[in-house]
Amino acid sequence: MLGKPTYRGSALILPALLAIGLVLSSGCSSKSTKARYQAANAGSACHAKAMPTAGEGGLAWGSTLQIARQKSLHNCMRYASRSGGTPNTCKVVLADCK
Template identity: 65%
Template sequence: MTGKTARQCSAWVLPFLVAINLALSAGCAGKAATARHAASNTGSNCYAKALPTAGEGGLAWGSTLNIARQKSLNSCIRYAGRSGGTPSTCQVVLSECKN
């Protein structure tokens, strides 16, 4: 009798554990993505993009055009320096506000 009970138990334990694992990981992934998306758009109507002559640039959002431009320049300087580019050549190449 013990052999049959062990086989019956193992037949449902593995699928149950897999289902719990999938449910937990799917639930956490959906909540994190939603929170990140909502936080990035709150109060940010304007965006700006700054690029150096070499290296990576920066894109930033802000409540005003000036804030977005300044943030993108700061990001450009930081990322251009990290990527082996030229931080001193960063310039804002695009800036707009949404309606």
């Protein structure tokens, strides 16, 4: 039987193209090694917690006690309003530094 000769090289073209595509796209898909957020503000030694009379409160870390208190008040107002509480009644109930 004389027929068309088969070329083994054509069977390798598709896997080779897929491998090249994976190699080229792997460089683009890697994420930045820099963390989006610092791990719980690793250098922050102070924390504060604020609570409203009704709803959820807020906990925050900061490099100083004043920053931690301010962040916790803002978090408290945001979470209290989302949970149906009273954001205007937020007060810092705990503030401490290591």
